[in-house]
Amino acid sequence: MSQPKSIAYLGPAGTFTEMAARQLAGEDTALIPVGSVSEALDSVLDGSAERAVVPIENSLEGGVSATMDALATYSGVQIFGEYLVPVTFDLMASPGTTLESIQTVYTHPVAYAQSRKWLQARVPNHSHIPTASTAAAAKTVISGHTSDAAIAAPGAAGLYGLVTLASDIGENKEAQTRFLEVGRSGAPKPRTGFDKTSVIVELPDDRPGGLLEMLEQFAARGVNLSRIESRPVGDRFGRYRFNIDAQGHLEDEAIAEALMGLHRFSPKVIFLGSYPRADKSESVHRGNNSNPAYESAQQWLESLRGN
Secondary structure, rough: OOOOOOEEEEEEOOOHHHHHHHOOOOOOOOEEEEEOOHHHHHHHOOOOOEEEEEEEEEEEEEOOOHHHHHHHHHEEEEEEEEEEOOOEEEEEEEEOOOHHHEEEEOOOHHHHHHHHHHHHOOOOOEEEEEEOOHHHHHHHOOOOOEEEEEEEEOOOOHHHHEEEEEEOOOOOOOOOOEEEEEEOOOOOOOOOOOOEEEEEEEEOOOOOOOOHHHHHHHHHOOOEEEEEEEEEEOOOOOOOEEEEEEOOOOOOHHHHHHHHHHHOOOOOEEEEEEEEEOOOOOOOOOOOOOOHHHHHHHHHHHHHHOO
């Protein structure tokens, strides 16, 4: 599939989301920074961007609620891919700034939590001012103010005329964020054997065993789940929708059967897409749940019906 001509992403320039978007972009792709997940999806629906790249989960902080909620409420959008970005943080400031001169550190709260131990050891008397993103933090540092610093992604220093005072200051060196490639609804990308299918499912009612019955649609067909997170529907207490990533593709009979089971079970199932996995792990369904096994069972059933 050719690269999209335009991609909306959570800006400003220098965010981890832009790093993910560049994995998808070609040389002639226009990258369009926007201010929110909703604005990114709006850009896809109104045609101002062919694709949107939005964060869905962090290996330390879990799911991104703004993205989960937007995908549950926007119709006409679909996931076509996912991208992983290592999360590393640099301390940056105006030229001439030293660690000893820093009084104020700007950054996103998640980045600050990951860098707090390093800061306490080396910049013990600083104060923290939260920002909407790490790139916004770098943009906030005023040129020449040697008491200000920002914690941001490595590429932000060059974009905003800052110098890097320290690299990779985050506590967890294996942290990653997963991003989604979202476009207008259409046919999924072809099956690769290294795929993932994402859905959102609402429980029909608040009763004992309801969640178990939903999960059995996957378990009975040997389908492994790589993520399941709940979010409130919002109309009253006790009503939840579940964001689910299942290993496999819509063309896998095990996934197709599980989706049909969910459709019978739930009052609302949103198919978000089948797409290649970023980690390239093989999607294997346990037990006798291969496509040939389903085909054989179907042929046997047809023979019983006299067809």
